Every structure is written in C-alpha cells, then in structure tokens.
Amino acid sequence: MMTMRRLLGMALLTACTAGVHAAPPSAPAPSGMPAKASPADASGAADNRIRTQFAPRNEVVISSELAAKISSLPLREGDAFRAGQTLVAFDCSLFQAQLGKARATLDTAKQTLVVQTRLAELNSTGALELRQAQGRVNEGTAEVAYSQATVNRCTIHAPFNGRIAKRLAANHQYVTPGTPLLGLIDTSELELQLIVPSQWLTRLKVGSKFQVQVDELGTQVNARIVRLGARIDPVSQTIGVTGVVEGNPADLLPGMGGWATFAAVPAR
Secondary structure, eight states: OHHHHHHHHHHHHHHHHHHHHSOOOOOOOOTTOOOOOOHHHHHTGGGTEEEEEEEOSOEEEEEOSSSEEEEEOOOOTTOEEOTTOEEEEEEOHHHHHHHHHHHHHHHHHHHHHHHHHHHHHTTOSOHHHHHHHHHHHHHHHHHHHHHHHHHHTTEEEOSSSEEEEEEOOOTTOEEOTTOEEEEEEEOSSOEEEEEEEGGGGGTOOTTOEEEEEETTTOOEEEEEEEEEOSSOOTTTOEEEEEEEESSOOTTOOTTOEEEEEOSSOOOO
C-alpha cells in the first residue's frame, strides 16, 4: 500500500514539473489585425512607387546692405516676379548727394592735375606738387567708385524668376545692414526629392524618366532624374535622388507631394 502511494506521488510530482518547464503555446494573432508591413511595403518600393515632394531649386532670404528707409516694397506674399525686376527700393537721397559731391571733387582734382602738368612742362612747378595733384585725382576716383557702389545698392533686383514666400519688412520702414526683407523661392524649375532603395541603382541613371501622381492636383506629370546621391545610407540601404519636372506646369507649387512611379525597376 505504501509502495502504491509513493508511486502515485512521484507520478504527480513529475507531471507538475513538466508543466512548469513546458513552453507556453504561441498566442494567436487577434482577428482583423493586418500583418506588419515590411519597410519596402511601407514606402511603396515593392510596387516601384516612392513618395516624393516638390522643392524649389533655389530659396533665399534677401537682406538690406544699407542703413536707409524703404521707399518701395511693391510685392506681397505669393506674388510672382521675373529675374531683374525691382523688389526693393530705398530712399537714397543722402547717398546720391554724396556721390554728386565726390564727382565734383574729382573734377576739381583733374583740373588741378592738368594745370600742374602744364606748369611742370614749363619748369614752373616742382615734382612734389605734381605728385600731390595726381594723388588727389586717385583719391577722388576711389571716392566716386565707393559712392557709386553705395547708390547701386539702393535698388534690389530679383536674382531669378520666382515668387515671394515671405515678406519680412514694410514700406517706409527704416532698416540697417543685415535686416531681412523678403524670402524668395525659385519657381523656374521645381525639383523632386526622393529616397529610393539602393538596389534600384542597377536601373536608375541620370536622365531616367518617371511619372508623378500629384496629391493636391490629382494629375500626373512627367519627370526625369538629374542627380543621384553621393552615398548610400548603410542602415536603410537607400540613396537620395533628385529629379525635375518636364515642362514645369504653372499650377505646381513647392511643398506639394505625390507618388513617383518608375518602370522596370526591381523591387526590394
């Protein structure tokens, strides 16, 4: 009887120990939960699609080079402009007066030099007086050049075709050198910024064409690659690519996004 009880106890202990060390069964995935997407699926690279965004070719903030009052700031945010168009004009009456004075001083110095040169030919003046007259001409020439350069800065012209992104000053405002005036974006040729799998480099080259479905417009535009990145990201195994829109439609704006689709590109 004791032997039978001992055997039953040992069997029960063995069963409990096995239950403690046994691995719990895997919990089934909750119904309705999608499988975790791979990085390629998340980016669209699996079907040769990549998210992209339109960016301006150039973007700059122009600042004042003078201490002066703004006399004209005609454009507002969103306005378009052409290369060479006047964007800002300053009240430069003081600088123009200084330029006139410098020119008058130079004219006087030149006349004095003519007289001293003639006197030197007649041995009626010394070499020192002649050198001094020449020095005053040189000094006057430099002063005119300086004043002219200052007056040239009284008007700021557009460096490219574009639009006003931000207006940072106002008419009649007095500004000092370095004061930001306008934020400009170049709309003459919009660029497309993409990050693609590095494996696509076997097919993508400068000049390769692709299409972009623009989210905001619901239209498709044609584009081509103009630059490939300089290095591959070692973690994500991706590389930056830059493209441009062919024809540059007028309704496209920097900041718009969409899907870029490439043909015959191997999926990751």
